[in-house]
Amino acid sequence: MRQERTVQASVFDLFAEHEIGRELKAMSQWLDEHSDLLGLVTRDLRRHGLKETGREGLAAEAVLRCALLKQHRQLSYQELAFHLEDSASFRAFARLPWGWSPKKSVLHKTISAIRAQTFEEINRVLLASARQEKLESGKVVRVDSTVTAAPIHEPSDSSLLWDAVRVMVRLLQQADALGSAIPWHDHCRAAKKRSRAIEYTRGRPKRVKHYRELLQITRTTLSYLEQAAEPPTLAAGPAVELWQTQVRHYKPLIERTIAQTERRVLAGEAVPAGEKLVSLFEPHVDIIVKGSRDVDYGHKLNLTTGRSGLILDLVIEAGNPADSERLLPMLERHIAFYGEPPRQAAADGGYASRENLSGAKACGIRDMAFHKKCGLKIEDMVKSRWVYRKLRNFRAGIEAGISCLKRAYGLGRCTWRGLDHFKAYVWSSVVAYNLALFARLRPT
Numbered sequence: 001m002r003q004e005r006t007v008q009a010s011v012f013d014l015f016a017e018h019e020i021g022r023e024l025k026a027m028s029q030w031l032d033e034h035s036d037l038l039g040l041v042t043r044d045l046r047r048h049g050l051k052e053t054g055r056e057g058l059a060a061e062a063v064l065r066c067a068l069l070k071q072h073r074q075l076s077y078q079e080l081a082f083h084l085e086d087s088a089s090f091r092a093f094a095r096l097p098w099g100w101s102p103k104k105s106v107l108h109k110t111i112s113a114i115r116a117q118t119f120e121e122i123n124r125v126l127l128a129s130a131r132q133e134k135l136e137s138g139k140v141v142r143v144d145s146t147v148t149a150a151p152i153h154e155p156s157d158s159s160l161l162w163d164a165v166r167v168m169v170r171l172l173q174q175a176d177a178l179g180s181a182i183p184w185h186d187h188c189r190a191a192k193k194r195s196r197a198i199e200y201t202r203g204r205p206k207r208v209k210h211y212r213e214l215l216q217i218t219r220t221t222l223s224y225l226e227q228a229a230e231p232p233t234l235a236a237g238p239a240v241e242l243w244q245t246q247v248r249h250y251k252p253l254i255e256r257t258i259a260q261t262e263r264r265v266l267a268g269e270a271v272p273a274g275e276k277l278v279s280l281f282e283p284h285v286d287i288i289v290k291g292s293r294d295v296d297y298g299h300k301l302n303l304t305t306g307r308s309g310l311i312l313d314l315v316i317e318a319g320n321p322a323d324s325e326r327l328l329p330m331l332e333r334h335i336a337f338y339g340e341p342p343r344q345a346a347a348d349g350g351y352a353s354r355e356n357l358s359g360a361k362a363c364g365i366r367d368m369a370f371h372k373k374c375g376l377k378i379e380d381m382v383k384s385r386w387v388y389r390k391l392r393n394f395r396a397g398i399e400a401g402i403s404c405l406k407r408a409y410g411l412g413r414c415t416w417r418g419l420d421h422f423k424a425y426v427w428s429s430v431v432a433y434n435l436a437l438f439a440r441l442r443p444t
Helices: 019-033 035-045 060-073 077-086 088-094 104-111 116-132 157-177 188-200 204-228 238-266 327-338 354-363 385-408 419-441
Strands: 140-149 286-289 295-306 311-316 344-347 367-370
Touching (some): 019 035, 019 116, 060 077, 060 088, 060 104, 077 104, 116 419, 140 327, 140 385, 157 204, 157 238, 188 204, 295 327, 295 419, 327 354, 344 385, 354 367, 367 385, 385 419
Parallel strands (some): 140 344
Antiparallel strands (some): 140 295, 286 295, 295 311
16 A cells, blocks of 8 residues: 655754755755646556555655655765664655664565656756746757667677676576476586686687587587477476566577677677667667767667756667767657747757758758858857857856766666666656755845
């Protein structure tokens, strides 16, 4: 049984006079003013068909506040559980009933149930409040992109094959526990030995030899798994169905890993980045290369911010689209939300093109400035050189906002697994950042 709000607030819910306590109090006041948002969180917590009877769980209000607190203070679930028990200000913000101290497993289960769409809707309501209180009008905007890394190690063909063998051996051990009688051999030690040899061997001919051996070990282990997954091998039951689901998930990924290794290492073929698999555990991860800088493994984000510094919009891209392809869609999303085009806009040099300039002008934007001209005349972009300098300097401010999001709100690297949770993590960081900034900007 789960309620939307804490039935009765404690009289001992007091915020500290420290600046962090005052900030949490201001954030809490905005959440109190928009209690209708709790219905969205309640819907997410109940979407798995949970019964309305039974032991009382954390209220939806407490779950949302704990999620924002976690991202705002960049805490792990274990640290969050400790601070909720130890700090009076944190308990007052989270609206926990008197005597309640949720464990880290409860916090993880409930917070991870909130979807990215819910956080996005909360952000829209927050932006509407900022517009109503004249903190952000959306008349002047800036656009830029960044990358949020996924929770994976640096990928290589040898490490992927070693991961594949480990996963298959674990599944075979589970099959034995479920009653499988298929004979098989544990090749983990041999696979690890070849993987390490590839890492520290110089010269392509020597590495190819180790790769052939590692590929053979992987294929042999895969054949064991295929035999164990055949229908007559295991008796029917819920545990067997769960095991079969894992096999159906990992088997095509392992086959894809074997195929791409053969193409790259044995055939010497250059595999396009969009076709590469970089993780068995996070198969959604994209390979992102920005200019001549380091390669990132995660997802590309396009952001729009305003004069206030609030994040007005964010899109988690699929693949690695060029910046020049994403400017007009970002401006169209902004117009759809605010109901009118911004008066002025600024963007990084990667967004600059004649087509984007013409499209922005056609949308009703008076001044469209790109950080790098890329063959465009200043007179075509804006009405004067003074305006161009102002907008170019204004655009640079988005770098500070992105840096703050990455350093203080965890946007540099996602720690949640799965694509849906990746999106929820990114949006929860944005909402926590916007809510804290809104509380600072709001007159007291």
